[in-house]
Amino acid sequence: MTLRIANGAGFLGDNLDAPRRLVESASLDYLTLEYLAELTLSILARLREKNPAAGYAEDFMTVLASLLPALTAQPSLKIVTNAGGMNPCACAQAAARILAGAGLGGEKIGVVDGDDILAELPALQSAGCAFENLDTGEPLASLKQPIVSANAYLGAREIAAALASGARFVITGRVADASLTVGPAVHEFGWKWDDWNRLAGASVAGHVIECGAQATGGFYPHWREIDLADVGYPIAELEADGNSVITKPEGSGGTVNRETVAEQLLYEIGDPAHYLTPDVDADFTTVEIEPLARDRVAIRGATGRAAPERYKVSLAYRDGYLATGQMLVYDRKPVEKARACAEIILARLKAAGCEFRRVNVECLGAGEAVPGLHSPPPGLREVMLRISVHDPRREAVERFTKEFAPLATSGPAGLAGYASGRPQARPVFTYWPTLVPKSRVAPRVRVQTAAAWSEPD
Amino acid sequence: MAKTILLSQIAHARSGDKGNHANLGVIAYTPAGFEYLRDMLTNERVADFFGGLGCSRVERFELPRLWALNFLLYDALAGGASRSLRIDTQGKLLSTAIADLTLPMPKNLSAMQRR
Numbered sequence: 001m002t003l004r005i006a007n008g009a010g011f012l013g014d015n016l017d018a019p020r021r022l023v024e025s026a027s028l029d030y031l032t033l034e035y036l037a038e039l040t041l042s043i044l045a046r047l048r049e050k051n052p053a054a055g056y057a058e059d060f061m062t063v064l065a066s067l068l069p070a071l072t073a074q075p076s077l078k079i080v081t082n083a084g085g086m087n088p089c090a091c092a093q094a095a096a097r098i099l100a101g102a103g104l105g106g107e108k109i110g111v112v113d114g115d116d117i118l119a120e121l122p123a124l125q126s127a128g129c130a131f132e133n134l135d136t137g138e139p140l141a142s143l144k145q146p147i148v149s150a151n152a153y154l155g156a157r158e159i160a161a162a163l164a165s166g167a168r169f170v171i172t173g174r175v176a177d178a179s180l181t182v183g184p185a186v187h188e189f190g191w192k193w194d195d196w197n198r199l200a201g202a203s204v205a206g207h208v209i210e211c212g213a214q215a216t217g218g219f220y221p222h223w224r225e226i227d228l229a230d231v232g233y234p235i236a237e238l239e240a241d242g243n244s245v246i247t248k249p250e251g252s253g254g255t256v257n258r259e260t261v262a263e264q265l266l267y268e269i270g271d272p273a274h275y276l277t278p279d280v281d282a283d284f285t286t287v288e289i290e291p292l293a294r295d296r297v298a299i300r301g302a303t304g305r306a307a308p309e310r311y312k313v314s315l316a317y318r319d320g321y322l323a324t325g326q327m328l329v330y331d332r333k334p335v336e337k338a339r340a341c342a343e344i345i346l347a348r349l350k351a352a353g354c355e356f357r358r359v360n361v362e363c364l365g366a367g368e369a370v371p372g373l374h375s376p377p378p379g380l381r382e383v384m385l386r387i388s389v390h391d392p393r394r395e396a397v398e399r400f401t402k403e404f405a406p407l408a409t410s411g412p413a414g415l416a417g418y419a420s421g422r423p424q425a426r427p428v429f430t431y432w433p434t435l436v437p438k439s440r441v442a443p444r445v446r447v448q449t450a451a452a453w454s455e456p457d
Numbered sequence: 458m459a460k461t462i463l464l465s466q467i468a469h470a471r472s473g474d475k476g477n478h479a480n481l482g483v484i485a486y487t488p489a490g491f492e493y494l495r496d497m498l499t500n501e502r503v504a505d506f507f508g509g510l511g512c513s514r515v516e517r518f519e520l521p522r523l524w525a526l527n528f529l530l531y532d533a534l535a536g537g538a539s540r541s542l543r544i545d546t547q548g549k550l551l552s553t554a555i556a557d558l559t560l561p562m563p564k565n566l567s568a569m570q571r572r
Contacts, residue, residue, distance in 0.1 A: 038476070039539045135476065221469050221553065259484065262523050263471035266482025270475060272518050272527055288522050301522075319540060360535070360542035369544055370554045372509015388542035428540045431476055 003188050005181050005205070006235040009033040009081075010212030012040050012057050018212065018233045019063045023070040023077060025249035026235055029188070031067075032180040033060060033081035034210050041174060042316035042429035044085040045118075045149040056091035057083040064095055068102045080159060080170045080180050086149065088113045088173045089446075095171065096453030105451035110162025112172040114443040117313070117436065118150045124440055131313070134433040145317045148429050152311035152441045155278025157193065159183025165447040174314055176277040181206030181236060189240045193279075193307075200282035200304030201242025203275065208246055208264045208299065209234040215246060215264040217254030227253035243300045245292065256295040265289070265299075278311055278438070280304040310435040319430035320357070321397040324388040325404045328417035329363075335376050337412055338363045338385040344411060345387060345403050354396040356389040384417075390428060397425040465556035467569040468494060472551035475529070477537035479510075479548030481555065484525040490569035491524035497560050503528050506558050507551065511535070 006028050008019030012035040023031060035057035048055030060083035071077060084091040092111045099107055117124065121140070125131065131140035151174035160183045162170045170183070185191065185202040193199075208215050215234040217226045232252025237245040246261050248254060265284060269275055272284040286303045329338040342361040349355070364384040367374030376383075389400050401423045408418050464470075464483070467490040472481040483498060485491035504515040513532040520527065534548050535541045545551075563569060 037538070042539075219471065219549075221465070221556065259469055262484045262525060263469065263482060265523065266480070266484065266520070266525055266527050267471050268473040268475055268480055269482075269527060270480065270529055272520050285518075285520050285522065287520075316539075322540065322542070324542070358536075358542060362544060364544060370507075370509070370550050371511075371543075372507070373554055373557070386544060390536075390540060390542060430540055431537065433476055 001188070001240060003030070003185060003238040004028050004235055005030040005032060005184055005209070005238060006233060007032045007034060007209040007212055008233050009035060009063070010210065010214060011035065011037050012059060014212055016059060016062055017066070020066040020070065021252070022233050022249060023067060023074065025252060028077055028235065030184045031077065031079050032209070033063065033079065033083060034177050034180060035060065036082050036085060036174060038314060038431055039316060039429055041086055041151055041314055042148045044087070046427070048086050053090050055087035056085040056094070060091065061094055061098060064098050071104060072102070078163070078168050078184070080184060082172045082175055082180065084111065084113065084171045084173045086116065086173065088171050092171045092453045095169065096450040099450040100454045105449060105454070107168045107450050108166045108447050109169045109171060109450055109453050110165060110167030110445060110447040112154065112158040112162060112170065112175065112443065112445055114441065115151045115154045115174040117152055117441060118147065121147065121150055124436065127440070129436055129440060131315070131434040131436070134435070140432065140434065143317060143432065145319055147315060147317045150313055150315040152313050152436055153278060154311065154443050155179045155307070156182035156186055158443045158445045160187040161445045162447050163187040165445070167447045176279070177210040178203040178206030178277050179279055181209065182279050185238050196280055196304030196306065197302065198242035199280040200302040201244065202238060203277055203280055203282045204265070204284065204287055204299055204302045205236035205238055205244040205246070207275065208261060209236050211264065211267065213254060214267065215260055216248045216256050217260055220260055220263070222259070226255045229253060242302060243298065245296055245298050247296045256297055258289055258291050258297060261289050261297045261299065276308050276312070278307060280307050310437050311441055313434045313436050315432040315434055316429040317432060319428040320390060320392040321394045321425045322388065322390045322428045323397045323401050323423050323425040324386060325401065325423035326384050326386040326417065327404060327407065327415055328382060329385050330382045330414040330416065332381065334380055334383040335363045335366045337414065338383050341385055341407060341411055341415065342387055345407065349400060349403055352399060354399050356391045356396065356400070358390040360388045362386040394425060401425055460562050461559040462562055462566060463556060464558040464560060466566070470552035470555050472548050474534055474538055474547035477532055477534050479530040479533040479551055481528040481530060481551050482525055483528065483555065484523065485569065486571040487569050488524055489565055491521065493563050493569060494526060495519065498526060502558070506555065507533065
């Protein structure tokens, strides 16, 4: 048996048509949809504060509606997604209403939650969990700012349990991205939870497809060689031994080759010998990749060791406000004029009593996007001046956003681009990477029909 | 004859963020290229190239079966995804930037180039 698992979303904000195009152009067993980058949860937490029925990836509802014809025509197609964000039950209820409205009310939705440990933090700290920052070693108790969200990265077990209970749709909160693929694999192949090499193999496949088109030609230096407008999203064909083939729908754009798969394997990893998920400690250094045919690349040889005893925790705290404004500066000496503009703005703000904890001035176009590498080229006539400020005081950051437009009439000649409106001040949520013992977290799985989920509480 | 080559003649790369750290995967086009990079693309060379980022240190990992090196650039992102004030909050440009790193001309360049 070959298990065909595709990924149609790599982050909240990814292409809304990609999931539908995937299921229409390829025969799939599972469609995964990954919506939660490191800090997405803190943004969703803020949405839930304002509205108790919000806090999940609302894009998923648009996607789900677009998938209804395919879900009716392909009764074996299942969906596994972390769209639940900070509110998996509300997400399931919203999804259930869409399904019930399309005559799919009898289908089961499984919800995985229990990842949200924010309310338990004081009790856990009293019980001896210090939640040391993995970068600095400081205990969480030393943090003065308010915590916005704290979620354990759950693993594949609860996803597999939901599938075993008959769920056709599994909606989770924070789970490790690769676990969206590992859960279905364990369920379908009947692996044991100490089949480390197989769990590692599925984790590698899940890691390669988790960012959507980044495995199929997106973010690829040889982009000139391919068609990205119609880029196909990735499919992992998993085997019972944990090895896989990465491919994409026939006729779609993009490419799957040794280069794209190797690049994505390395994407956002640390020590490749220890790719840690709640399911396994996977070793990427034993992995081999081999192109088999056009747009088909085999991944073999992943090995794994026993899973970590602790869950990674995605914890974020409020850290003041940030705003960025930009303006086009045209001149024979554009960098000099841009820097003068920045000084004028900052001097006016200082006179108004606003100095900022952090300020950054960039002259984009002059080689400053990656600091220190390139000087402005001779003959440069324009740069985009970009000023960013960060400060604990919201009023000061708000005032900064109002200091760009005045430059149009009270700054040097040769400025443009301030007509697109004032910049926005936004709250900053800073990440506090930490761990929690698995025994201190209680993941939950709840499976019922869409009809039951769509009934009011 | 040129005395140097660009990294992009023998390798490709991908970069991203891990909190306030950046990761940079560099992949040789051929095994010969990997052997050369293993010798030449040292932590020091990468740290020096990206000196303007203010990294606290650079750590290198080897993946010989993938002809690849993975670099972790600690504290390279001026705060990381949520609080960096740079346009490249997540270090996404680093993989394109490192294409310009110059290396001494190897003896067997043709065995290292993309086919």
